[in-house]
Amino acid sequence: MKIAFLLHDAYGIGGTVSATLNLAGALAKRHEVEIVSVFRTRDTPQGSVEPGVRLTPLVDIRANSADKDHQLSRQPSAVSPRSPSFSQLYNALTDQRIGGYLDGTTADVVIATRPVLLMYLAHFGERDYLRIGQEHLTHDSQIPEQRERQNQIVPDMDAFVTVSHADAEIYRGALPHAASRILSIPNPVTLPTVMPARSGQHIVVAAGRLVKVKRYDVLVRAFEIVVRNRPDWSLRIYGSGKEEQALRELVMERGLYNHVRLMGPHAPMESEWAKGDIAAVTSDNESFGMTIVEAMQAGLPVVSTDCPLGPREIIQHGVDGFLAVPGDPESVAQGLLALINDDQLRLRMSEAARQNAYRFAPDVIAQRYEELFDHLLTDRVRKPLRPTARVLAQGRLIAAPGGGFRLQLKVTGEGATGYAVGIKLRDSPELRTIPLESGTLVKDARGQLWAETMIDPRLLRPHEGTWDLRLFGPEGQDERMVAEGVETQYLSGQAPWLDGQGVSSAIPYRTMDDFIALRTWFRPAHAEIGQVVVDEGRTGFHLSLLLPAPAQAGTAVHAVLRHRSDRTVEFAVPAQPVGEASVTFAVPHREFLARRLGATDIWDLWIRTGDGSEMRAGRIGGDIIRRKHTDRFPTAVDRSDLGVAHRTVAYITDDNDLSFSVKHA
Known part of the structure; x- marks a missing residue:
């Protein structure tokens, strides 16, 4: 089987890159695996790419590269929205390169690892191969605009994988019509190659980006309580980020400069975990918690805040670590002191942590993905590919001669019923609905089916303002309509309409974040x-x-x-x-x-x-x-x-x- 991963930048560092490299390496033992890096930012990757994994960059943005000043790079993308919520690196050149790859690949499975890449997979991807999306953050932590676009695409994928059971449940609740396609498989974490931690160093270790969501200020305040009871222990915090100076000031303010050290970034971390006795995580939110697994693999019991969503699915409270109240230094300190003051408990939890962490080993996670691929492919053989009849919130609005508008909505399968087009006045309860007749289908040159209906702008009288187009579905879906295209050539030079009710005008357009909207005017004269x-x-x-x-x-x-x-x-x-x-x-x-x-x-x-x-x-x-x-x-x-x-x-x-x-x- 050939498996391809779509990655933003395989040459950089980060949780998504690390998880993808780990999974690709494990799958490459039995399959042909390719990592497709949209961007090449360095001569060599910073992470470890296994010898059996093929790395294919599409756009080289290194200094002095041929792509750096490519003419197409100055033109906007037709797929990625022109919005601050999405990376401005995506443009007409990335459209061409990603589209060319997805059109020509011989892969059996293509996996997109972030929302914008899921958009490309939905736009250019072929149904000859399995199309799978991954969520490496969480549903609720996504930028709302990205989450809305991603949610519209998930039902069109063969599967969508989150890294925690809790997040999968949130997605199923938000997308009940696509619940059967949503599942959770945790991220793989490479087993350490160094000796496991040996107890007795009296060191608590924490690692990650020094940003507000990680709440290292809570950890420092918790350790102030620890020091009052056990001044022979110290805390090491590894990482860099915007909160570094504020943390240094807090350490000085609390008089902890002899006990708390900011160590700076360190990669790989396995040698540093091995120096500790206990690991600590005090985040307000964790999509998964790779550092928790890394610490447990090294033999460290973990004291973590019981934050959404990952820690509670990794740590067994009282067995291989403790879960504390988020944002509460006293609760974190109690967990740390319970381990610090009981050597036998710490040793038992250390062994349990090492044993329990094995379920996140790359080979174990790779096997779960293989089971998913086999299930999806077997299902295709058992049921000849006939996409579920569904109307998608992706449309083209075309101005027609005479003042009306022709709306075409992308369709999978045939016979989709129970859908309606909603036209809602922005910042107002005003709403107009048009039932979508399923019988009117047109097919374009690529074989894509579109459901077609007409919109009479007189329906929007007597209001002036901006109207957003939405799609209402039979299972309660309410989605804003993504603009596949807006065509207004028939409006050029057209005067406002005049009839016995007054004067009207309506102009459709693509919003800055690539949705369909209508600007209307209505006046007595x-x-x-x-x-x-x-x-x-x-x-x-x-x-x-x-x-x-x-x-x-x-x-x-x-x-x-x-x-x-x-x-x-x-x-x-x-x-x-x-x-x-x-x-x-x-x-x-x-x-x-x-x-x-x-x-x-x-x-x-x-x-x-x-x-x-x-x-x-x-x-x-x-x-x-x-x-x-x-x-x-x-x-x-x-x-x-x-x-x-x-x-x-x-x-x-x-x-x-x-x-x-x-x-x-």
């Missing part, structure tokens, strides 16, 4: 701005009046400029008719200068008709949702009667309406 001309001392406009009922001939029309902070301050400029439904006018800048109220004055443009009704003027038609960034006008410098210079500029607001800014030059 509206003035759509056409040409704008900035002349000496004035700004001229050509507007189309969109009125539910035609204005009577000879009806007067005025442009009204109203001060935003003091709506009682305004002035009007007469408009001249051009044809049946258009007007022109020019706004003299001197009118602004004569009414200065502050350092910066903002004036909003309205149109008032002879019957006293008013409408906002702006640009809400077409295909551009944020004209503030695209439609810019020249700045004019004008002088008041007192000779003071002012800058006057017309601009488009966040709502695509028009306003003026007036400030001192």
Whole structure:
């Protein structure tokens, strides 16, 4: 069997890299194994790659590499969201390289080791091989945006593996429709090659990143209690991180500089575990706890906080260690002193720790993965591959001629029923639902099935704002819709729609984090701005009046400029008719200068008709949702009667309406 692991950077260090290298090495004894490192950051890996494991880098980002300034690296990824929550290293070049690998690999199994790689596996992966995702953190510790994207993909995988039973249960609760695909297999930890720890050194050892979640401040305060009772013991903390200086200051403040030492990072740690008698972990959260297993393999009983999620699945309380209350130095100190003050208990727990840790040996964990592969492959043979009928929250929204939108949603299998499209107004309870008819399926050039439905934007009246598209499923799913594509070419140059109810416009777009959204406008009447001309001392406009009922001939029309902070301050400029439904006018800048109220004055443009009704003027038609960034006008410098210079500029607001800014030059 050929097994491939997708890894972000196999040349670096970290828990995911270590676990993957350990598992790959064990599997390579009986299988062909390849680690596909998306990025190459060093000449050689920092971890140990077993001789039977093939390492394949895809993008070389070392200094002076050919890929460093590759043209595609400057183009955004079509798979990884353009969001701070995701690595900005992913771009069009990684799309090309990962997609090429996944299209051409001969692997029987491909395993993705982080959310963004799961997205690539779902996007480019083939059903010829098993597609498996791994969670090396926890469901609740993931950045919400990453968790939402990952949760949408998990049901489309053959299996999804967490490193703890508790986290698997959380995932099953969050994804009941995919519960059968979710299981837990712990991380493998390489057996030590050094001699096991020999009791009598009177040293407590802790190791890990010096970051807040590890709560080494709790450990230091706990050891202050230990020292008061047993001053012959010392504490060594290995690692580096942002909390190092704060910990040094705490050690000095508590007078523990003779008993607590910050040792800095050390790799491998096995030789340092062997110097200790007891290991300590005081984290607020642990997805697994590789350091716990490493310490136990070296023969150290472990005192750990009973934090979510891993420690309680590794340590047998009272047998090979103790579980303490998270965040409580007194509870941690009690566990440490129980072992420190009883040599026989410490020896018994040391032996138990060494025996119990064997269940995390790479060969043992590799066997569990082999059983998973065999089960999945046998299931495929027993049941010819026919994907479970399911609609995925991954879609394409296409503007159609005439103002409607065609929504296509990715489908696995045929006959999926009970789904609905939800269109929810952001920050509001307003929701519109459209049942998804399962019979309307289309197939693209790659053989992917899509369920298709039409969205009439008039359904969203009378509200203005941003709407998020969601997918509601038959088992209670409620997922935000990922943008496989948004096409708006039919909207280019299209005017807002006018009917007996009012004026509407709707523009779909891909959000910065790659979801589908709709920006809508609805008004009883509206003035759509056409040409704008900035002349000496004035700004001229050509507007189309969109009125539910035609204005009577000879009806007067005025442009009204109203001060935003003091709506009682305004002035009007007469408009001249051009044809049946258009007007022109020019706004003299001197009118602004004569009414200065502050350092910066903002004036909003309205149109008032002879019957006293008013409408906002702006640009809400077409295909551009944020004209503030695209439609810019020249700045004019004008002088008041007192000779003071002012800058006057017309601009488009966040709502695509028009306003003026007036400030001192």
